[in-house]
Amino acid sequence: DSGVTQTPKHLITATGQRVTLRCSPRSGDLSVYWYQQSLDQGLQFLIQYYNGEERAKGNILERFSAQQFPDLHSELNLSSLELGDSALYFCASSRTVQDYYGYTFGSGTRLTVV
Amino acid sequence: LAKTTQPISMDSYEGQEVNITCSHNNIATNDYITWYQQFPSQGPRFIIQGYKTKVTNEVASLFIPADRKSSTLSLPRVSLSDTAVYYCLVGDLRDDKIIFGKGTRLHILP
Numbered sequence: 001d002s003g004v005t006q007t008p009k010h011l012i013t014a015t016g017q018r019v020t021l022r023c024s025p026r027s028g029d030l031s032v033y034w035y036q037q038s039l040d041q042g043l044q045f046l047i048q049y050y051n052g053e054e055r056a057k058g059n060i061l062e063r064f065s066a067q068q069f070p071d072l073h074s075e076l077n078l079s080s081l082e083l084g085d086s087a088l089y090f091c092a093s094s095r096t097v098q099d100y101y102g103y104t105f106g107s108g109t110r111l112t113v114v
Numbered sequence: 115l116a117k118t119t120q121p122i123s124m125d126s127y128e129g130q131e132v133n134i135t136c137s138h139n140n141i142a143t144n145d146y147i148t149w150y151q152q153f154p155s156q157g158p159r160f161i162i163q164g165y166k167t168k169v170t171n172e173v174a175s176l177f178i179p180a181d182r183k184s185s186t187l188s189l190p191r192v193s194l195s196d197t198a199v200y201y202c203l204v205g206d207l208r209d210d211k212i213i214f215g216k217g218t219r220l221h222i223l224p
Contacts, residue, residue: 002157035214043158043201043214090157102148103212105157 003027004106006091012112018079021109025072025093031055032074033094033103034066038087049074050096081113118202123219132189134218136202139183144206147178147185152199152217161200162187197222 003026013019025032034046045058049068060066063081068074078085088110092103119137126132138147146165150158162169164176164185175188189196199217 002159004157042216045213088155092157102150102160102163103158105159108155108157110155 002104002106004029004091004093004104006089006106006109008109009107010110010112012114013081015081015083015113017081017113018077019081019111021076021078021089021091021111023074023076023091023093023106025074025091026104029093029095029104030072031094031096032068032072033092034060034074034076035090035092035105036087037090037108038084041087043090046076078111083113086111086113118204118215120200120202120215120218122216123221125221125223126192127223128193129191132192132196132220132222134187134189134200134202134220135184136187136204137184138202138204141182141204142206145182145204146206147176147182148203148205148212149174149176149187150201150203150214152201154198158201158214192220192222194222194224196220 005024007022030051033048036044046060047066048056052068063079066076088108090105090108092105094103148163149161151161152158162174162176164178166178169176177186199219201214201217203212
């Protein structure tokens, strides 16, 4: 157990639907990062939050959004889902932005869009 | 962020020492070198990080030459469970995000 909790572990939904993925960072970590990993793609950075504020954005689609709440958990919202959104979505956390010990990743949410 | 180049895949046998080399010719003064390991359907796991010379922990060693234009991850006496993708990342720890490349797919054979 890495200390980063992601729910749900698996999600199957239809095209056009909206889903919310949840991440609880490791205790004491202030930064949360979201990554997408498709079968034929590497890990794609989506977005980062630090202590409730958006810090950095990657190749995140406009249909996707995220937020970090006062208790530091984060949610990734995916809407108007397409077949190509099927992927593993990972959340990672770190103590601060400048973390010499690397990120800690959760075990991911596998999203299947049918 | 410095661009990294590492082999797409490698095969080795149980009990062998495996060395995975990563090239990063454009590494900057403030950049650190970090390696992650990812098993199928799991999130990446931090293995080791270094700035120069040699770093060793209970899992691996990281060798960085004086010019820092490359680095080598060394896994001693691998087992079947070391089959995974290994990512080399180079960046300033003040960066807001880390970018993963394609990694090296290591396959350990019995």
